[in-house]
Amino acid sequence: MIRASIKRIFQFLMMVFTCLSIFTVLYSQNYTPGQIDNALIIKSENLRIRGQKKELISLNEKYITISKNQNYLKGEILGYINIANIYGTIGDYKNSFYYLQKAEKKIKKINSAYLSAKLYQEYGQVNYVIGLYVKALKYNAQSIYYGKMISNHSEKEILSGIYANRADFLHNVHQDDSSLIYLHKALKIKSSPVINSLIADHYMVYKKNIDSSSYYLNNALKLLQKMNYWNIQRGQTYYYYGNFLNKNKEPEKALLYYEKSVAILEKTKRVYNIPLLYKTISSTYSELNDEEKEKEYLEKYTKLKDSLSRVCNESVNTSIDEIIREKESENTSKKNLFLFYNIVVFCLIVILLFVYIRYQKNKSIIKQKEFEAHVLKEKLTHSYDCIIDLAKKNDPNFLNKFQEAYPDFVKKLFAINSNLSKSDLTFCAMIWLGFSSKEIAQYTFVEHRSVQNKKNRLRKKLNISSDVDLYLFFKNLSDGHAENSIST
Known part of the structure; x- marks a missing residue:
């Protein structure tokens, strides 16, 4: 019996040793940068387009560990960006931001236009899908800047996706002509089914050109045959x-x-x-x-x-919240390190230490105020996007939300004519937000002619001459220059 127990223990130890050996061989094996790049770029992309989440995350975690062991920073950053992308794709935006921030910390230590372009492309895409369109365009512009600096031909193909993303973002802020320009830029670099489909959709919806639409859709379907x-x-x-x-x-x-x-x-x-x-x-x-x-x-x-x-x-x-916590944690760590160093090295220079602490405290307060202003600006941007969304849905809460965000505009309208109806105010608000007559007709479910008639009635109520652009009049009214517009 004792012999059997010893045998089982020996077998267990051998199994553990074998597993450790396999693990050690797997992760101690030296991979060339080319092998790591191939796994993180080509293999990961194949898994991504098939939506194989678990396999993609497992592959990238493995090569992140390998890259760390071999001090290959590019591989580690690529792994974080790939994992952020798949989380963003499945709607887990919290984890997507987490991995993008990990990549951003590391990217400061390496000079790579390709990695910077890829990082900011993902930042733009995640901000876009959560509705922060202005921020998405800002990140996309940074991505294009770095993309143009890439010298490697195969890596430069990333610009195709970046341009296609920008086209999508511009479409959502009603810049459709610019959107088409960027789609053709994307197509020139790399022809894909989606880019061809987007161009086809643009020609069908905005140009009413069925022939061109059919041409690009056929291209897309041909490309799909190889996939x-x-x-x-x-x-x-x-x-x-x-x-x-x-x-x-x-x-x-x-x-x-x-x-x-x-x-x-x-x-x-x-x-x-x-x-x-x-x-x-x-x-x-x-x-x-x-x-x-x-x-x-x-x-x-x-x-x-x-x-x-x-x-x-x-x-x-x-x-x-995570950005705030990170900033506070960084400031606290730096402050504690500095204090410890000063106490050990300059313990006799009490007055100088006191002045230094005061200086650090004031600097921290200024940084905090600047950051609070930045957060407030982000929230206002989000509020604007929400108001646009309510207007498109013809939501009854649209006017209330608009008044909350821009109370002075409504007050100035009432100063000109206190008898304006709720319908008039809603109409003015949509013009102020930049909606065209066609869009107003579409979102409020009325004929285009009715919108034009309503504009003419509004001019009479507000005493606006026919040669004054309503959009400019309302923008000037917000800035306090409406009197000049009326007299023009």
């Missing part, structure tokens, strides 16, 4: 192809591609693209007078949209 079926590119392309079919009065066929797109995007974990698909499917069933299906997909859209909105709001607050 694995379950990938993000196919899911997004099928959505735009469905739109094309819908526009050409083929709703039943469009639904087939919408449903294929949903299946692919669900499998590849592209969560934040799905609400728009649900809404589009619901609208298509409405055209087919299928009320049951229309309601089913509208409920799916509402449920997923609300869920993602909660995550977005939490992510915005979390990102701000």
Whole structure:
């Protein structure tokens, strides 16, 4: 019996030794920078477009450890950025920010235009999906700056994705012509199904050019033939192809591609693209007078949209809180280190130490005030984006939220004419926000002619001559220069 126990213990120890040996061989093996880059760029990208979250995270964690052991900083940073990307894709924005911040700390120690372009591209994308469009454009501009500095031809292809992202961001701030310019820039660097699909959609929606739209969609579908079926590119392309079919009065066929797109995007974990698909499917069933299906997909859209909105709001607050905590932690660590050093080395120079502490304290207060101002500015930007979103939805709370954010504008309107109705104020607010007549008609569900008539009535109520631009008049009114506009 004792012999059997000893044998079992010996077998257990041998198994442990074998596992440790395998682990040691795996992680002590020297990999060349090229091998690490190949795993973190090519293999990771293949896993990303197939939406294989667990496999991608496992691969990148493995090569982060290897890169740390070999002091290969580029590999470590690439791993963090890749993990941040997959978390952002599946809607876990808190973890996405966490890994981007880890990459940002390390990137300061290395001079790499490629890594900087990739980092700021991801920062822009995550801020975009949580609704911070102005911040997203700012990060995207930094990404383009570094992307243009890349000398390696294969690495420079990242600019294609960066330009495509900028086109998407500009589309959401109503700069559609600029959006098309950046899409063609992206296509010139690297032709992909999604970029071709986006250009096709632009020609169909804004240029009313079916032939051009069909040309670019055919290009996209040809490129898909060379790809694995379950990938993000196919899911997004099928959505735009469905739109094309819908526009050409083929709703039943469009639904087939919408449903294929949903299946692919669900499998590849592209969560934040799905609400728009649900809404589009619901609208298509409405055209087919299928009320049951229309309601089913509208409920799916509402449920997923609300869920993602909660995550977005939490992510915005979390990102701000983490930045504050990091800054406070850094300041505290530096201060304690400095104090310890001064106490040990300059313990006899009490007066000088006292002056130094006072100086550090005042500097910390100034930094804190500057940071608070920055946070406030971010919140105001978020508030503006929320107001734009309410206006697009024709939400009853739009005017209340607008008045809360811009109370002086409404007061000045009442100073000109105290009999303005709620409808008049809402109309003025939408013009002030930069909506065109066509957009106002679309979001308020009225004819374009009705919007023009309402503008003419508004001119009479506010005593604005026909040669004065309403948008400029309202902007000047906000700045206190409306009198000059009236007399012009």
